[in-house]
Amino acid sequence: MAIVTGKRNLLSHLAAHAGILIFLALVLFPFFMIISISLRPGNFAVGSLIPPEISFEHWKLALGISYEDAHGNLINPPFPVLTWLWNSVKIATITAFLILALSTTSAYAFARMKFRFKGAVLNSILLLQMFPAALTLIAIFSIFDTLGEYIPWLGVDTHGGLILSYLGGIALHVWTIKGYFESIPVDIEEAASVDGANTFQTFLYVLLPMAVPILMVVFVLAFIGTLIEYPVASILLHQEDNLTLAVGSKLFLYEQNYLWGDFAAAAVLSGLPITAVFLLAQKWIVSGLTVGGSKG
Amino acid sequence: MAQVTLRNICKSFGDIETIHNVDLDIEKGDLCVFVGPSGCGKSTILRLIAGLEEITSGDLNMGGVRVNELPPAERSISMVFQSYALYPHMDVFRNMAFGLKIAKRPTSEINEKVNWASNILGLNSYLDAKPKSLSGGQRQRVAIGRAIVRNPDLFLFDEPLSNLDAALRVQTRMEIAQLHRKLGATMVYVTHDQVEAMTLATRMVVLRAGRVEQVGKPMDLFRRPCNKFVAGFIGSPKMNFLKVTLMRANEKEAMVRDEDGTLHHVSVEATKLSLGEKLTLGVRPERLDLVDSATDNTIKGCILMVERLGDQTLIHVKTSSSTDHCIARIPAESKVELGDTVYLKVKSHHYHLFDKDEQACHRLLPDET
Ligand SMILES: Nc1ncnc2c1ncn2[C@@H]1O[C@H](COP(=O)(O)OP(=O)(O)OP(=O)(O)O)[C@@H](O)[C@H]1O
Numbered sequence A: 001m002a003i004v005t006g007k008r009n010l011l012s013h014l015a016a017h018a019g020i021l022i023f024l025a026l027v028l029f030p031f032f033m034i035i036s037i038s039l040r041p042g043n044f045a046v047g048s049l050i051p052p053e054i055s056f057e058h059w060k061l062a063l064g065i066s067y068e069d070a071h072g073n074l075i076n077p078p079f080p081v082l083t084w085l086w087n088s089v090k091i092a093t094i095t096a097f098l099i100l101a102l103s104t105t106s107a108y109a110f111a112r113m114k115f116r117f118k119g120a121v122l123n124s125i126l127l128l129q130m131f132p133a134a135l136t137l138i139a140i141f142s143i144f145d146t147l148g149e150y151i152p153w154l155g156v157d158t159h160g161g162l163i164l165s166y167l168g169g170i171a172l173h174v175w176t177i178k179g180y181f182e183s184i185p186v187d188i189e190e191a192a193s194v195d196g197a198n199t200f201q202t203f204l205y206v207l208l209p210m211a212v213p214i215l216m217v218v219f220v221l222a223f224i225g226t227l228i229e230y231p232v233a234s235i236l237l238h239q240e241d242n243l244t245l246a247v248g249s250k251l252f253l254y255e256q257n258y259l260w261g262d263f264a265a266a267a268v269l270s271g272l273p274i275t276a277v278f279l280l281a282q283k284w285i286v287s288g289l290t291v292g293g294s295k296g
Numbered sequence B: 001m002a003q004v005t006l007r008n009i010c011k012s013f014g015d016i017e018t019i020h021n022v023d024l025d026i027e028k029g030d031l032c033v034f035v036g037p038s039g040c041g042k043s044t045i046l047r048l049i050a051g052l053e054e055i056t057s058g059d060l061n062m063g064g065v066r067v068n069e070l071p072p073a074e075r076s077i078s079m080v081f082q083s084y085a086l087y088p089h090m091d092v093f094r095n096m097a098f099g100l101k102i103a104k105r106p107t108s109e110i111n112e113k114v115n116w117a118s119n120i121l122g123l124n125s126y127l128d129a130k131p132k133s134l135s136g137g138q139r140q141r142v143a144i145g146r147a148i149v150r151n152p153d154l155f156l157f158d159e160p161l162s163n164l165d166a167a168l169r170v171q172t173r174m175e176i177a178q179l180h181r182k183l184g185a186t187m188v189y190v191t192h193d194q195v196e197a198m199t200l201a202t203r204m205v206v207l208r209a210g211r212v213e214q215v216g217k218p219m220d221l222f223r224r225p226c227n228k229f230v231a232g233f234i235g236s237p238k239m240n241f242l243k244v245t246l247m248r249a250n251e252k253e254a255m256v257r258d259e260d261g262t263l264h265h266v267s268v269e270a271t272k273l274s275l276g277e278k279l280t281l282g283v284r285p286e287r288l289d290l291v292d293s294a295t296d297n298t299i300k301g302c303i304l305m306v307e308r309l310g311d312q313t314l315i316h317v318k319t320s321s322s323t324d325h326c327i328a329r330i331p332a333e334s335k336v337e338l339g340d341t342v343y344l345k346v347k348s349h350h351y352h353l354f355d356k357d358e359q360a361c362h363r364l365l366p367d368e369t
């Protein structure tokens, strides 16, 4: 802090810290609760935050390890949680990359190229996206059911089909990236084209490197969005081995028996890839990449 | 054959036409300087030539081929932008090397060229720096470097020296002149600086409000401006103008009377003028000499301001005929004080005369027959 502040600020500092602590508690409490549930023996949703007794039974099941219960019965993992996790990460990564590729290129077209009906197209893709996805589920199912008859690897119960269905949801990302592109002075790209670069080279070597922060933001958002997506995945995927973690972990909560402990362990597990991706992306999300190119 | 020809070029932004029917030939090896007041369309014409703006109507030819529809990358040009437009994510070296890399030149050539340019421009110690850590002048030099490492058919410079200090400006101006001579390159150069324009140009183009006013060698434009605008725009301090009335005219001389009643004999071809016409008399500040008393060809006035520049002195004189006050450039040792009344004498062949439409009368200069 370089700026000089008076003594009176001490009070407001304390107030600010108190506010932040309260906010943190609000955010973190459910998280600690989940961890606590996953470490408690038995499947109980309620109980004290700090479990009186710690047991790794739920984690063993989540990680696919069998264990012996108090009566000496061998309990096998009911579901392939690790496979689900792998499915989720695979689908989310591929989807995020494809979304990034599609939305940057279309954002480039919308931000920099001139064509007819640009404004109309731009607005209508956004409006169409507003339509709740849950209401289109039947349509999505029948589309992919039919598609699967011609291209099997894009049909129902395939990861290819699911990824393809996610690629429809790029309108918001296109808008985000387009807004960022438009904030970059166009004369830098003009300089590149005078330097002999064609449109694609200008896009690749000049515009994209300056847009890295927003690309990272979009990647993270797309990754998280895909990882936690439930409705579409739940109707397109059926076989147990094919499920994503978001769909699969719901199986712990069947009518007669809510396996809260196993569910909690799976939930914590599904948070790990998000954390990892976010930590990786964070160092690229920096400001000021476009400073210094143009005068004024 | 001209390297670049502009034929009847017009450019409109929306409904507003900013460039009107520009015709221009730029010969191979020319260093063509555009001058004109701010907003007159210098940058716009440069961008039209570069292909960064679409031409609304007219033909642009380069090397005999119509290039209206050719993208910038295929026009073999390099350009220094008024806004520099450096690549902010690349260091200085890569900024300068970008065009060569795109053209897939060998690494040894790239290194050699970039080092040569950074030597000339004094950028050696900044090769690893990103543009954002450079000063305005250093950024401008990077922009110049980026343009000169390549070997295009046409260089476009948009006020390339505007942000450099005086010493560096003189030095870089020399480098550009040398570069021009050595490469025999064709250049188009925009500047606000009178000295740059006069010293660099092989051809000078004076623009006003999107129109070409006059094209020619710098000295021709200086001696024979075709109208009052060009006369006032070229030269610093600018030419003085007096309101006068035509008393007598023939093919050798015009005699005019200013508002004091003093007569001025002007060596111009004045046959087209009609007696009694209101005219404008022009005279450059350096052509005014202090004299003791009023005769013909003198301007009488009262000193409003004295600017001593060391080697010379500028006096601002209030006269009854001039639209603005008159400025005279006189020897530094002249003893003048604020408030003095002075008489300034002009030789007949140093006058310029403009008719009521501000067009110049043909001057009869003594060294021409
Ligand atoms: N993209 C644009 N859209 C609308 N008007 C424009 C555009 N670019 C330039 N103009 C207009 O064209 C005119 C000429 O502008 P230009 O930049 O060519 O002037 P200039 O002679 O280079 O001035 P300066 O010496 O200040 O750089 C100005 O009136 C400007 O408002």
Ligand SMILES: [Mg+2]
Pocket: B042, B043, B044, B082, B158
């Ligand atoms: Mg300009």
